[in-house]
Amino acid sequence: xxxxxxxxxxxxxxxxxxxxxxxxxxxxxxxxxxxxxxxxxxxxxxxxxxxxxxxxxxxxxxxxxxxxxxxxxxxxxxxxxxxxxxxxxxxxxxxxxxxxxxxxxxxxxxxxxxxxxxxxxxxxxxxxxxxxxxxxxxxxxxxxxxxxxxxxxxxxxxxxxxxxxxxxxxxxxxxxxxxxxxxxxxxxxxxxxxxxxxxxxxxxxxxxxxxxxxxxxxxxxxxxxxxxxxxxxxxxxxxxxxxxxxxxxxxxxxxxxxxxxxxxxxxxxxxxxxxxxxxxxxxxxxxxxxxxxxxxxxxxxxxxxxxxxxxxxxxxxxxxxxxxxxxxxxxxxxxxxxxxxxxxxxxxxxxxxxxxxxxxxxxxxxxxxxxxxxxxxxxxxxxxxxxxxxxxxxxxxxxxxxxxxxxxxxxxxxxxxxxxxxxxxxxxxxxxxxxxxxxxxxxxxxxxxxxxxxxxxxxxxxxxxxxxxxxxxxxxxxxxxxxxxxxxxxxxxxxxxxxxxxxxxxxxxxxxxxxxxxxxxxxxxxxxxxxxxxxxxxxxxxxxxxxxxxxxxxxxxxxxxxxxxxxxxxxxxxxxxxxxxxxxxxxxxxxxxxxxxxxxxxxxxxxx
Numbered sequence: 001x002x003x004x005x006x007x008x009x010x011x012x013x014x015x016x017x018x019x020x021x022x023x024x025x026x027x028x029x030x031x032x033x034x035x036x037x038x039x040x041x042x043x044x045x046x047x048x049x050x051x052x053x054x055x056x057x058x059x060x061x062x063x064x065x066x067x068x069x070x071x072x073x074x075x076x077x078x079x080x081x082x083x084x085x086x087x088x089x090x091x092x093x094x095x096x097x098x099x100x101x102x103x104x105x106x107x108x109x110x111x112x113x114x115x116x117x118x119x120x121x122x123x124x125x126x127x128x129x130x131x132x133x134x135x136x137x138x139x140x141x142x143x144x145x146x147x148x149x150x151x152x153x154x155x156x157x158x159x160x161x162x163x164x165x166x167x168x169x170x171x172x173x174x175x176x177x178x179x180x181x182x183x184x185x186x187x188x189x190x191x192x193x194x195x196x197x198x199x200x201x202x203x204x205x206x207x208x209x210x211x212x213x214x215x216x217x218x219x220x221x222x223x224x225x226x227x228x229x230x231x232x233x234x235x236x237x238x239x240x241x242x243x244x245x246x247x248x249x250x251x252x253x254x255x256x257x258x259x260x261x262x263x264x265x266x267x268x269x270x271x272x273x274x275x276x277x278x279x280x281x282x283x284x285x286x287x288x289x290x291x292x293x294x295x296x297x298x299x300x301x302x303x304x305x306x307x308x309x310x311x312x313x314x315x316x317x318x319x320x321x322x323x324x325x326x327x328x329x330x331x332x333x334x335x336x337x338x339x340x341x342x343x344x345x346x347x348x349x350x351x352x353x354x355x356x357x358x359x360x361x362x363x364x365x366x367x368x369x370x371x372x373x374x375x376x377x378x379x380x381x382x383x384x385x386x387x388x389x390x391x392x393x394x395x396x397x398x399x400x401x402x403x404x405x406x407x408x409x410x411x412x413x414x415x416x417x418x419x420x421x422x423x424x425x426x427x428x429x430x431x432x433x434x435x436x437x438x439x440x441x442x443x444x445x446x447x448x449x450x451x452x453x454x455x456x457x458x459x460x461x462x463x464x465x466x467x468x469x470x471x472x473x474x475x476x477x478x479x480x481x482x483x484x485x486x487x488x489x490x491x492x493x494x495x496x497x498x499x500x501x502x503x504x505x506x507x508x509x510x511x512x513x514x515x516x517x518x519x520x521x522x523x524x525x526x527x528x529x530x531x532x533x534x535x536x537x538x539x540x541x542x543x544x545x546x547x548x549x550x551x552x553x554x555x556x557x558x559x560x561x562x563x564x565x566x567x568x569x570x571x572x573x574x575x576x577x578x579x580x581x582x583x584x585x586x587x588x589x590x591x592x593x594x595x596x597x598x599x600x601x602x603x604x605x606x607x608x
Contacts, residue, residue: 002086002098003029003072004178006159006169006189007199008216014045014063017070020195022051025396025597029072030080034058035087035094036065040164042094046085067166069159069189071096078121088125090132092163093141097124098191099156099176107151127158135162145170146211146226155353157206159189169214173206177351177379180204180212180219182233187214193236193377194394204231205377234377250595252397252489256581257448259402260441263574265391266406267437270413276434277427278417285386288368289414290421292342295320296335296367298327298358299346302400302484303407307346308477309573310411317425317433318418328354331361343367344414348395348403350378359383372410374403388414397596399489401581404481405444408574412437436568440575443565447578454579457544457560458586464515467492468506468536469580470499471519472529474573478519482580489598490588499532510541517544517583521564521572522551530555546579 003024007013014034021032032054033046045063047054051072071086078084087094101107104123107130112118116129127148134144141162149158155175162168171178171189181188181196181203189212190196193203206212209224210231223229248254272279280286289295295314297307304326311322325335327345337343343362347355350373359380363369371384374392381387390406416433419425425433461467467486469479480496487494497506499518510516516536520529526547533555537543542559545552552561562579564572588595 002074002191003195004069004096004098004157004159004189004191005195006069006096006161006171006214007067007186008167008169008188008214009066009186011066012064013066013068014058017068018051018055018058020190020198021070021072023195023197024072024191025051029074031073031082031085032071033085033087034063034068034070035089035161036063036068037161037163037166038063038065040166042089042091042161042163044087044089044094046082046087048080048082048085067161067168069094069096069161069169084120084122086124088120088122088128090128092135093128093131093160095124095128095131095158095160097127097156097158100154101126101152101156102154103152127152131160141165141168141170142211142213145172146222149174149211157191167216171206171212171214173210174208175353178206180206180214180221180231182219183217185217187217187219189214192375197236201236202233203236204233205382206231236377249589250397250585252399252401252585252595255395255397255402256578256585258393259405259578260444260448262392262402262406263409263444264441266409267413267440269389269391270410271434271438273438275431276438277430278413278420278434280414280417282386282388284368285370285388285414286417286421288342288370288386289318289320289418292320292338292340292368294338294341295322296325296337296341296343296362297322297346298325298330298343298355298362300327300352300354302404302481303346303348303352303355305477305481305484306404306407306411307344308480309408309474310344310415312474313412313415313570314418317415318422319424320418320422325358327352327358330358337362337365337367339366341367342370344370344372345380345384346372346407347378347380348374348392348400348407350375350380352380356380356383372407374406398598398601399485399584405574405577408577409437409440412570412574433568433570436570439567440571443567443571443575444578446565447575451582453562454582455586457562458583459590460560461486461515461583462490462492462587462590464492464513466509467494467515467517468509469494469496469517469519470502470529470532471496472499472525473523475519475521475525475529475576478573478576478580479517481577482517482519482584485580485584486587488601489584489595490591490593491598492587492591499529502532502536507536507539510536510539512540512542514541515544515559516541517580518546519576519580520545520547520551520555521569521576522548523569523572526551546576
């Protein structure tokens with residue numbers, strides 16, 4: 001969602017804030033702005049569109065000052081225009097805001113009745129006038145900010161600067177992330193550690209209800225009751241070089257190429273290669289999976305599809321009953337939780353608002369909560385009973401690639417561990433499955449050697465108006481993920497289906513202009529999937545088959561085929577994810593879309 005950067009510094013901060021905001025582009029945004037104190041007075045530069053446009057504004061009209069805040073906005077209330085762009089300001093305070101203020105209408109009416117005049121259509125401007133109203137009553141910046149945020153309903157993080165208060169930043173957090181950076185002579189606020197990495201590796205994370213006062217290098221944090229709070233200062237591993245594309249045209253291409261390495265990192269955390277066997281370092285996770293009568297998995301978007309694959313693995317290898325839910329639906333349907341059950345929540349960022357809320361709901365209902373996250377300092381990780389990490393590293397492209405395959409890798413290891421703990425697989429079977437998992441990076445390296453073919457096929461897929469993906473068993477969620485990848489970055493309409501469901505409706509869509517991408521490894525369900533494929537071909541469908549050498553040979557003549565290396569059925573969902581990523585990527589490149597920042601999407605969805 002929106003990105004926030006604040007600096008109480010010793011230099012002109014506008015150019016530095018602009019560069020820090022570039023590190024937050026992966027969150028998605030449609031306008032940007034910076035405000036600083038110039039001779040004690042608030043001065044702003046704002047622009048709709050990308051940061052390049054804001055850079056042009058700053059070049060033509062420079063912004064000076066040692067204290068400032070910056071923002072990249074993803075529109076919720078109000079169109080992405082300059083007047084709606086942050087920072088919002090009055091004569092006394094400028095504010096940047098991430099999140100949604102749910103009660104802004106009531107507050108706005110109250111403030112208008114007091115004579116406040118609003119300039120924008122946003123919910124965020126309410127915070128400016130609320131703080132200003134309290135400042136007008138003679139309150140200090142800290143007291144005004146604290147009292148104002150207590151009146152806000154919703155999920156938010158805020159950063160503020162005040163007229164005639166050089167070197168002062170005030171931040172607040174409820175539901176949306178905000179980090180504090182500690183420098184030698186400067187202090188910082190940021191949406192996450194990646195934004196702050198060029199400045200400091202000493203970071204603390206605000207908890208819900210916290211207000212922070214940053215005065216240069218001096219930081220004071222207060223909890224929701226106004227009491228001084230000591231939040232642990234962590235040495236973060238966020239790298240200052242994460243914005244490098246590694247010689248690739250897009251971050252997405254770089255992140256697809258990184259998968260052998262990061263899957264290897266993830267597997268090395270979970271698998272002892274000397275066995276090979278699964279070693280779960282996280283205290284309590286083995287016990288939770290061994291004793292749970294049922295496992296609930298919840299997530300959003302691509303992470304949800306990872307959970308669907310995990311369901312097949314947990315049920316097959318651990319004989320553990322699994323229910324998978326879209327996190328945004330879970331707590332609204334009055335779910336029945338199993339007594340003594342476990343609940344696994346998957347999120348790349350660890351800040352997904354719906355997933356966090358669903359996890360808290362499950363926890364309140366007696367479930368042991370397990371977080372599978374890529375950011376160990378995230379809100380979901382901090383709130384979970386148990387954290388099982390992935391090691392994808394920072395993922396900048398909005399469309400998840402390496403985070404997804406790392407999630408699958410970790411889920412496979414967890415399912416094997418659960419099987420051993422529940423006595424449903426033998427030591428010999430564990431060794432076989434772990435050996436197969438350890439082969440995954442090598443097989444992906446082999447597939448990545450054939451990118452020219454994917455580029456050619458992507459150009460063909462880009463010509464279609466509609467595309468269907470089908471698969472059976474664990475390949476069904478991969479079909480769903482393939483359709484999602486294509487539509488989110490190339491804007492080609494695509495749908496994923498269980499192959500056996502084609503005859504129940506979708507087959508009516510088939511003609512010679514509709515490519516059908518068939519995910520069909522040579523497993524126990526191969527013959528049935530091919531039968532469904534042939535039904536589509538008989539009606540003129542153009543089939544692109546993704547299978548292994550044996551599967552391609554047995555299928556007969558198809559429009560196009562992609563060969564995936566022969567491998568154990570366990571790792572097929574991981575391997576077959578790579579071709580669908582590459583097809584989507586090259587289709588998007590062919591269409592000339594903004595691959596890394598597709599329209600209307602954000603990397604980390606931190607509001608409902």
